[in-house]
Amino acid sequence: xxxxxxxxxxxxxxxxxxxxxxxxxxxxxxxxxxxxxxxxxxxxxxxxxxxxxxxxxxxxxxxxxxxxxxxxxxxxxxxxxxxxxxxxxxxxxxxxxxxxxxxxxxxxxxxxxxxxxxxxxxxxxxxxxxxxxxxxxxxxxxxxxxxxxxxxxxxxxxxxxxxxxxxxxxxxxxxxxxxxxxxxxxxxxxxxxxxxxxxxxxxxxxxxxxxxxxxxxxxxxxxxxxxxxxxxxxxxxxxxxxxxxxxxxx
Amino acid sequence: xxxxxxxxxxxxxxxxxxxxxxxxxxxxxxxxxxxxxxxxxxxxxxxxxxxxxxxxxxxxxxxxxxxxxxxxxxxxxxxxxxxxxxxxxxxxxxxxxxxxxxxxxxxxxxxxxxxxxxxxxxxxxxxxxxxxxxxxxxxxxxxxxxxxxxxxxxxxxxxxxxxxxxxxxxxxxxxxxxxxxxxxxxxxxxxxxxxxxxxxxxxxxxxxxxxxxxxxxxxxxxxxxxxxxxxxxxxxxxxxxxxxxxxxxxxxxxxxxxxxxxxxxxxxxxxxxxxxxxxxxxxx
Amino acid sequence: xxxxxxxxxxxxxxxxxxxxxxxxxxxxxxxxxxxxxxxxxxxxxxxxxxxxxxxxxxxxxxxxxxxxxxxxxxxxxxxxxxxxxxxxxxxxxxxxxxxxxxxxxxxxxxxxxxxxxxxxxxxxxxxxxxxxxxxxxxxxxxxxxxxxxxxxxxxxxxxxxxxxxxxxxxxxxxxxxxxxxxxxxxxxxxxxxxxxxxxxxxxxxxxxxxxxxxxxxxxxxxxxxxxxxxxxxxxxxxxxxxxxxxxxxxxxxxxxxxxxxxxxxxxxxxxxxxx
Numbered sequence: 022x023x024x025x026x027x028x029x030x031x032x033x034x035x036x037x038x039x040x041x042x043x044x045x046x047x048x049x050x051x052x053x054x055x056x057x058x059x060x061x062x063x064x065x066x067x068x069x070x071x072x073x074x075x076x077x078x079x080x081x082x083x084x085x086x087x088x089x090x091x092x093x094x095x096x097x098x099x100x101x102x103x104x105x106x107x108x109x110x111x112x113x114x115x116x117x118x119x120x121x122x123x124x125x126x127x128x129x130x131x132x133x134x135x136x137x138x139x140x141x142x143x144x145x146x147x148x149x150x151x152x153x154x155x156x157x158x159x160x161x162x163x164x165x166x167x168x169x170x171x172x173x174x175x176x177x178x179x180x181x182x183x184x185x186x187x188x189x190x191x192x193x194x195x196x197x198x199x200x201x202x203x204x205x206x207x208x209x210x211x212x213x214x215x216x217x218x219x220x221x222x223x224x225x226x227x228x229x230x231x232x233x234x235x236x237x238x239x240x241x242x243x244x245x246x247x248x249x250x251x252x253x254x255x256x257x258x259x260x261x262x263x264x265x266x267x268x269x270x271x
Numbered sequence: 272x273x274x275x276x277x278x279x280x281x282x283x284x285x286x287x288x289x290x291x292x293x294x295x296x297x298x299x300x301x302x303x304x305x306x307x308x309x310x311x312x313x314x315x316x317x318x319x320x321x322x323x324x325x326x327x328x329x330x331x332x333x334x335x336x337x338x339x340x341x342x343x344x345x346x347x348x349x350x351x352x353x354x355x356x357x358x359x360x361x362x363x364x365x366x367x368x369x370x371x372x373x374x375x376x377x378x379x380x381x382x383x384x385x386x387x388x389x390x391x392x393x394x395x396x397x398x399x400x401x402x403x404x405x406x407x408x409x410x411x412x413x414x415x416x417x418x419x420x421x422x423x424x425x426x427x428x429x430x431x432x433x434x435x436x437x438x439x440x441x442x443x444x445x446x447x448x449x450x451x452x453x454x455x456x457x458x459x460x461x462x463x464x465x466x467x468x469x470x471x472x473x474x475x476x477x478x479x480x481x482x483x484x485x486x487x488x489x490x491x492x493x494x495x496x497x498x499x500x501x502x503x504x505x506x507x508x509x510x511x512x513x514x515x516x517x518x519x520x521x522x523x524x525x526x527x528x529x530x531x532x533x534x535x536x537x538x539x540x541x542x543x544x545x546x547x548x549x550x551x552x553x554x555x
Numbered sequence: 556x557x558x559x560x561x562x563x564x565x566x567x568x569x570x571x572x573x574x575x576x577x578x579x580x581x582x583x584x585x586x587x588x589x590x591x592x593x594x595x596x597x598x599x600x601x602x603x604x605x606x607x608x609x610x611x612x613x614x615x616x617x618x619x620x621x622x623x624x625x626x627x628x629x630x631x632x633x634x635x636x637x638x639x640x641x642x643x644x645x646x647x648x649x650x651x652x653x654x655x656x657x658x659x660x661x662x663x664x665x666x667x668x669x670x671x672x673x674x675x676x677x678x679x680x681x682x683x684x685x686x687x688x689x690x691x692x693x694x695x696x697x698x699x700x701x702x703x704x705x706x707x708x709x710x711x712x713x714x715x716x717x718x719x720x721x722x723x724x725x726x727x728x729x730x731x732x733x734x735x736x737x738x739x740x741x742x743x744x745x746x747x748x749x750x751x752x753x754x755x756x757x758x759x760x761x762x763x764x765x766x767x768x769x770x771x772x773x774x775x776x777x778x779x780x781x782x783x784x785x786x787x788x789x790x791x792x793x794x795x796x797x798x799x800x801x802x803x804x805x806x807x808x809x810x811x812x813x814x815x816x817x818x819x820x821x822x823x824x825x826x827x828x829x830x
Contacts, residue, residue: 281730283730283732283733284730284731284732284733287732287735287736288643288732290635291635291636291638291639291643292639292643293635294631294632294635294636294639295635295636295639295640295643295644295652297632298632298636298702298706299652299655301699302655302656302658302659304674305662305666305667305670305699306658306662308670308673308674309666309670355571356571356574356575356578357575358571359567359568359570359571359572359575360568360571360572360575360576362568363568363569363571363572364572366568367565367568367569376576377572377575377576377579380576380579380580380583381579382820382824383816383817383820384579384582384583385820386753386756386760386816386817386819386820387760387812387813387816388759388760388761388762388787388812388816389760389762390760390762390787390790390791390794390809390812391586391790391809391812391813392582393790393791393794394586394790394794394805394806394809395582395585395586395809397794398585398589398802398806399582399585419578419579419582422575422578422579423579426575450560450561451561451564451565452560452561452564452565455564456564476661479663480661480662480663480664481663482663482664482665482762482763483762483763483787483791487794487795507663507665507763510663510665510666510669511665511669511763514665514669514672514767515766515767523669527663527666527669530662530663530666531658531662531666534658534661534662534663535658535661537661538654538657538658538661542654542657
């Protein structure tokens with residue numbers, strides 16, 4: 022069984038439809054890139070997977086999203102539990118105005134972990150996975166805001182990993198970063214897929230090509246095609262995908 | 272031609288600059304004049320016994336101890352009542368309700384009541400608390416009146432502070448599995464506390480400085496207040512009575528100097544609190 | 556447990572908001588109910604509670620006169636100071652000036668009144684004639700009192716203009732003052748207007764500063780050296796002993812003040828939103 026199954030997802034914001042009839046299977050322990058021009062509904066798509074769009078009063082969703090075969094909109098699904106299982110990294114670094122340690126420990130603390138030793142263990146593990154530990158291990162109590170942009174974004178990755186999620190959503194996580202920071206994040210992603218299922222909106226086609234196992238092309242709220250990354254980037258079936266990849270538009 | 276074009280604005284610039292500098296220096300001069308005048312006349316009066324002795328003979332002799340205690344008590348009462356109410360209301364407005372009629376009514380009334388002259392609050396407090404509820408002139412009447420007076424300010428400044436917390440903090444907290452309460456308490460509140468504290472401290476200053484409303488509700492007895500139900504006389508009222516009834520100019524100046532020092536300290540505390548919180552959060 | 560906390564916290568916030576709004580409603584309703592019966596009787600020119608005359612027109616005129624005077628003196632000086640702080644002041648001076656303005660805002664108004672009584676009143680008496688206790692004295696004291704409001708809000712309005720306004724204009728060869736006068740002031744107009752209106756609101760509502768320097772005569776003034784009484788001082792002076800109709804007339808005075816302030820504040824909000 023696939024990690025996430027999406028059946029006929031339609032998404033509306035006020036009267037505007039932003040996602041049309043999207044059906045998609047997401048395999049476990051793979052990196053799926055969902056790419057396309059901006060305003061294709063990719064951010065909305067990612068946010069529907071952890072129901073973060075619940076925060077937007079005018080949003081409405083139709084269709085079915087199954088996580089491990091279970092409807093995430095079912096009445097007995099705890100929203101907080103869902104969001105812990107499906108973590109999210111945003112397009113700009115979003116450290117909270119807390120220390121590095123408190124940022125990473127934020128999620129576990131919300132979940133009720135109180136012991137300092139246990140938190141420390143989790144924080145270290147998460148920072149190591151996000152390839153940030155070596156740079157910050159001696160200054161965990163400085164404000165997270167004082168890190169560089171690339172470090173901040175890796176901190177945000179670590180913060181999600183500290184939740185021990187099953188799925189990690191990354192919404193253009195490298196859009197504001199320099200190439201070196203980007204490379205570091207990409208490197209750790211390839212390491213991370215052994216333990217997590219990763220859905221990423223890459224910030225360009227090249228990035229999608231570098232890191233993905235599977236790739237999905239979205240255009241104006243529609244899923245144009247989804248296939249193995251190799252197929253999509255070398256031999257796309259749909260001409261629109263081809264046009265986009267080869268840079269004819271977008 | 273070139274010369275003319277250049278010469279004209281230069282004169283204008285100089286004149287304008289001169290006017291602005293004059294205005295600024297004038298204001299500084301007036302400020303210095305007021306503060307120095309009061310301090311010069313008042314500081315020599317302040318001594319240990321002035322601070323610790325109860326006024327005698329209508330305030331002609333003795334110190335101002337009971338008025339200090341009254342001021343602190345009535346301010347404390349007002350803050351204890353208004354702060355939770357005001358901050359809670361602000362959170363309710365900013366986080367728990369959708370924009371609608373209710374929020375608009377609360378916001379409009381807070382907005383309007385914030386500008387109402389303090390004497391109107393005094394009028395209300397005097398008739399409602401002192402007379403109708405029979406609480407008499409007391410710390411409680413004064414505190415409640417001041418609490419109502421500062422409530423709109425506390426609501427407005429707190430809500431402002433909460434709204435300016437970046438949306439991303441909330442999203443992050445929710446995306447990490449935070450509940451609403453956890454998000455408010457752990458992500459929003461720590462970021463908003465700077466603005467909230469600032470509003471509260473400003474209100475403390477207003478309570479300390481308020482004269483008319485306190486005179487009408489706390490009373491003007493010089494006895495040391497012993498409970499919430501004792502009447503008292505605040506420092507500002509004491510100053511007013513000493514000065515306007517020509518009882519003791521010397522002690523009036525002493526009281527005024529003390530008030531200015533107190534307000535100054537409150538401002539310093541507010542500024543350092545704010546600066547420390549900025550420093551804590553900002554880039555190193 | 557978490558669910559319970561969640562519900563409880565929501566309820567508590569709601570309860571707090573409800574209490575706040577009830578308190579705010581209470582004071583509004585109370586003042587209106589108390590003052591409404593006499594509202595029809597306060598339109599006259601003569602205030603003599605002992606003989607049942609409750610006309611507050613002299614006080615309305617007094618309030619308007621003193622406020623206008625304060626605005627005429629305080630507004631230009633205040634705006635100049637704001638420009639000074641935002642554009643001209645050397646950094647060191649700014650760092651002293653700003654907290655000083657803040658301090659000025661916090662000083663009890665009764666201290667200003669007293670200072671006016673010791674300095675302004677004798678000055679007017681000696682140099683301009685009359686008793687000294689006058690509209691002019693009140694205007695000067697109030698002008699000083701509203702300075703912090705005008706300065707700080709106008710300064711924020713000037714500082715929050717996007718920096719490219721200034722750089723763009725300077726790059727076009729305009730001088731610093733031309734940039735300020737032709738570009739920055741018009742762009743910050745609504746903020747400065749709001750500052751002025753709020754300052755005026757503060758002047759209208761002030762009691763203790765003017766109670767000491769106006770002389771408090773209930774009469775329609777014939778010059779700026781006349782003694783007058785404002786709406787606020789009228790309440791302040793007579794509240795302590797007023798009863799019955801007299802007390803209600805003071806509440807009616809309160810309603811009139813209330814309405815004046817509401818109009819002023821709505822005006823300020825309108826000006827800010829128009830931007």
